[in-house]
Amino acid sequence: MKKIIYLDNAATTKTAPEVVEAMLPYFTEYYGNPSSVYELASMSKKAVTESREQIAEALGAKSNEIYFTAGGSEADNWAIKEAAEAYKDKGKHIITSKIEHHAVLHTCEALEKKGYEVTYVDSDEKGIVDLEKLKKAIRKDTILITIMFANNEIGTIQPIKEIGALAKEHGILFHTDAVQAFGHIPFLVDDYHIDMLSASGHKLKGPKGIGFLYIRKGIKIRSLIHGGGQERARRAGTENVPGIVGLGKAVKMAFTKMKENTAKEKELRDYLIDRVLKEIPYTRLNGDGIKRLPNNVNFSFQFIEGESLLIMLDMEGICASSGSACTSGSLDPSHVLLAIGLPHEIAHGSLRLTLSEENTKKEIDFTVDTLKGIVEKLRSMSPLYEDFMKRG
Amino acid sequence: MYSEKVMDHFSNPRNVGELEAPSGIGTVGNAKCGDIMRIYLDIDENQRIRDCKFKTFGCGAAVATSSMATELVKGKTVKEAMEVTNKAVMEALDGLPPVKVHCSLLAEEAIHAALWDYAEKNGITIDGLEKPKSDIHEEEEEEEY
Numbered sequence: 001m002k003k004i005i006y007l008d009n010a011a012t013t014k015t016a017p018e019v020v021e022a023m024l025p026y027f028t029e030y031y032g033n034p035s036s037v038y039e040l041a042s043m044s045k046k047a048v049t050e051s052r053e054q055i056a057e058a059l060g061a062k063s064n065e066i067y068f069t070a071g072g073s074e075a076d077n078w079a080i081k082e083a084a085e086a087y088k089d090k091g092k093h094i095i096t097s098k099i100e101h102h103a104v105l106h107t108c109e110a111l112e113k114k115g116y117e118v119t120y121v122d123s124d125e126k127g128i129v130d131l132e133k134l135k136k137a138i139r140k141d142t143i144l145i146t147i148m149f150a151n152n153e154i155g156t157i158q159p160i161k162e163i164g165a166l167a168k169e170h171g172i173l174f175h176t177d178a179v180q181a182f183g184h185i186p187f188l189v190d191d192y193h194i195d196m197l198s199a200s201g202h203k204l205k206g207p208k209g210i211g212f213l214y215i216r217k218g219i220k221i222r223s224l225i226h227g228g229g230q231e232r233a234r235r236a237g238t239e240n241v242p243g244i245v246g247l248g249k250a251v252k253m254a255f256t257k258m259k260e261n262t263a264k265e266k267e268l269r270d271y272l273i274d275r276v277l278k279e280i281p282y283t284r285l286n287g288d289g290i291k292r293l294p295n296n297v298n299f300s301f302q303f304i305e306g307e308s309l310l311i312m313l314d315m316e317g318i319c320a321s322s323g324s325a326c327t328s329g330s331l332d333p334s335h336v337l338l339a340i341g342l343p344h345e346i347a348h349g350s351l352r353l354t355l356s357e358e359n360t361k362k363e364i365d366f367t368v369d370t371l372k373g374i375v376e377k378l379r380s381m382s383p384l385y386e387d388f389m390k391r392g
Numbered sequence: 393m394y395s396e397k398v399m400d401h402f403s404n405p406r407n408v409g410e411l412e413a414p415s416g417i418g419t420v421g422n423a424k425c426g427d428i429m430r431i432y433l434d435i436d437e438n439q440r441i442r443d444c445k446f447k448t449f450g451c452g453a454a455v456a457t458s459s460m461a462t463e464l465v466k467g468k469t470v471k472e473a474m475e476v477t478n479k480a481v482m483e484a485l486d487g488l489p490p491v492k493v494h495c496s497l498l499a500e501e502a503i504h505a506a507l508w509d510y511a512e513k514n515g516i517t518i519d520g521l522e523k524p525k526s527d528i529h530e531e532e533e534e535e536e537y
């Protein structure tokens with residue numbers, strides 16, 4: 001494989017070698033079923049317990065509030081559907097935002113079909129959920145507020161503390177999809193009044209297909225999977241032991257090195273943003289300048305289309321992503337970019353670059369230099385650019 | 393995702409650019425859907441396409457189909473160019489992913505739109521040619537941001 005510059009860490013991350021190493025014995029050595037009684041199985045059980053404790057500590061939670069799932073989407077589905085079911089006698093109204101991940105949005109849409117009412121709160125043009133509108137959306141029959149911690153496309157960090165306080169004040173359950181935030185920005189569930197929280201292993205150098213849902217003690221929520229007694233009988237099924245071990249290790253690493261890593265990422269991020277905005281005309285930065293994930297960059301280049309841009313970057317070994325329709329298989333560009341008010345053609349020309357602390361300044365320089373050439377080439381082919389230049 | 397031919401036409405598109413005094417120009421698609429194609433034709437007095445250029449805003453398939461379409465009509469008579477269908481463009485590119493088939497339709501429409509413009513300017517009719525359906529300027533007026 002040719003040398004690649006990986007700038008798509010919001011899509012997934014490279015599993016850390018230390019994580020892989022920690023997982024390996026649980027395939028071939030300690031392969032026992034954690035529910036079995038013999039010595040061999042106790043190793044698996046211990047590993048699951050330790051991972052759970054690791055995660056609980058990172059969140060300032062108790063270990064019996066952590067439920068392993070097969071990733072972020074599952075945790076989102078569980079939290080929203082089963083809380084809605086459990087609290088339906090109190091009401092059938094849910095509040096979320098227009099910029100959520102599809103794991104939340106499509107779950108809410110599915111609930112609408114079952115007779116729930118959902119309010120999708122606007123965000124401002126930077127991509128921050130509008131607190132005033134959220135407050136106004138609260139009703140007597142509101143049972144759940146679900147707002148993401150940080151947006152996966154434009155990296156905006158939401159006012160989770162304020163929303164948590166608001167939910168608490170009104171006695172409403174508060175769930176947050178923290179898939180992009182957990183392990184990247186520091187917070188404790190109690191300080192933020194979070195009742196439920198989703199996270200996923202593969203966004204913080206852990207394995208894919210493993211994540212968890214934090215459920216505050218005392219919250220009524222239906223079981224997701226019925227079967228054996230695993231995960232306090234709320235999510236049955238023999239545990240993904242290697243995955244759980246890997247997740248625990250990844251969380252430990254992420255929290256130990258958070259300060260150091262985010263400092264590096266921020267420096268690279270700001271350097272990348274500065275160079276691109278200075279050197280490529282007709283470009284805008286999507287999202288907020290400050291309330292932004294340390295590793296997220298999202299641009300719109302006028303007059304060009306994102307998929308073409310991605311293919312050309314890929315030819316140079318640069319992995320990135322775009323909110324263009326062509327990359328999603330639908331006709332509409334990203335719902336997040338439309339929600340912050342971008343016209344369709346500007347949304348089609350978006351590019352997301354998400355860094356890791358392993359990226360280097362040299363890689364960023366190469367990326368910006370390459371990007372300049374590609375944007376220029378695509379513009380020279382673009383009828384929109386032609387019209388724009390002729391109009392003057 | 394794309395065939396080698398598509399990748400070739402995408403990375404080295406043929407006939408990109410504009411013509412100074414084109415016999416016909418056709419622009420189809422709209423920015424909302426993420427594809428706009430513009431085709432320029434230079435047609436001689438024997439109704440033969442002497443030259444053809446394009447500009448495209450769109451995905452890899454949109455660029456490749458425009459490039460291939462221009463290659464296919466170049467040197468052909470207007471009548472022969474009418475036989476360059478989206479299927480012909482797709483076949484010449486060794487196929488397209490199903491979600492990208494509309495790009496080849498757009499290429500056919502862009503050629504037709506340019507031929508229509510040529511026919512109108514010269515007061516002639518071309519057998520089988522219908523007024524182009526999509527025109528960005530019509531679509532743009534409907535758009536409110």
Ligand SMILES: Cc1ncc(COP(=O)(O)O)c(C=O)c1O
Pocket residue numbers: 010011070071072073074076101103148150151152177179180200201202209210211
């Ligand atoms: C904000 C957000 N929520 C949920 C998910 C889904 O997580 P997973 O891929 O683990 O199901 C993702 C990842 O794509 C995400 O970015």
